[in-house]
Amino acid sequence: MPPGSASGVPGYSEVRLDHVTKDFGGTKGLDDVSVAFEAERVTVLLGLSGSGKSTLLRHINGLQQPTSGRVIVRGESVERASGRALKALRREIGFIFQHFHLVESMSVLENVCTGTLGGLRGPRLSLMSYPKAIRRQAYEQLERVGLAERAYQRADTLSGGQQQRVAIARALVQRPKILLADEPVASLDPVSAAQVMELITRISREESLTVVCSLHQVQTALTHADRIVGLRAGRIVLDRATADIGREEALSIYDSVAAATPEAATSDSAPAAPAGAATSAPGGH
Structure with a gap:
């Protein structure tokens, strides 16, 4: 454990982003994002493709560097780490991808x-x-x-x-002490998706892991997350305990798309982006 860290202390933030902006040559993958992720909690990131979910995850393990701002993981500044220090930090961060x-x-x-x-x-x-x-x-x-x-x-x-x-x-x-999951159930059938999310949730409790997981499925997020962070165009638009969020409010993360799409009220998946909506910047987000 890095000096000064306090993993296991209630409320301790294993991961913190302070005013992080990622500019992909005129397109902002993250726009002045400040957020902290506490130990022993499962946080789900919700938002359209291109909203910044994957970009945020990749900043946590140093796959992408911020244009400005700081990323702190277990007391260490990720953007300042290099060589051995970055390698050691990444050993404490497990990463699960959509395509295995x-x-x-x-x-x-x-x-x-x-x-x-x-x-x-x-x-x-x-x-x-x-x-x-x-x-x-x-x-x-x-x-x-x-x-x-x-x-x-x-x-x-x-x-x-x-x-x-x-x-x-x-x-x-x-x-790992931290587990990142980028759309881990997007390519799975509903039964397999539920099994995988139940497994991630159970293991996070058993290992006292800090889990940050991006999803498109609103109901899956409401079922398995302790907390939901909603992203839109690189900005945080919702951040609250799941117990305090209803389905309609979770769908509001998708802005006018949810209101304009009749099936959004009953579909488990987030509505698709309309024509002209933001798409992923280089590297995906």
Whole structure:
């Protein structure tokens, strides 16, 4: 734990953005965003494509640098970290992506082992080139996500929901303090999506993780999040505990789109952007 941090203290912010702006050559992915994410809470980011959700997540682990402002993670300034310091910080941040990013020709177990590469020296050419302790830890994480019996199957033989659970195990094997998830259920069917979100929520409690997750599905966010942060055009337009937010207010994050789309009141998914709406800037957000 970095000097001065206080993980486990109620109200302590593991992650903080102070007046962060990201300018993509005239298009602002983030526009003067100040927000803090507390330890042991699941926060869901809601908003249209292009609203800044992915850009915010990528600033937390240093994949993108702010044009101005500061990003503080576990007491460390991300934009000032480089080399070893940035590598060490990223080892404490697990990242789950929409499209899994598994190596399809590898076994499930070896894919999970790759989550430890940031702490190992040299390349790994096969499953058996990983230390025995890491292979054991990877297997334990597969047990945790209910896929231990698939450990030696090729990753491309699994369903989409199963592959996302492997991706979660891969993130967990590095023993992160912070878990970022960028649209982790967008490509899954409703049943698989519910299973994945329930898994993320349960593990966040068990591990006391700080979870920041972007979603499009309003009802899924209301069901699983402790807190919802709404983004529109790079700005925060809503930030409140989920228990204090109704469905209509959550849909209001999408501004006039929600009001103008009749199916928005009943659809679980956020309404699609109308013609002319902002699209993702380079790097996606």
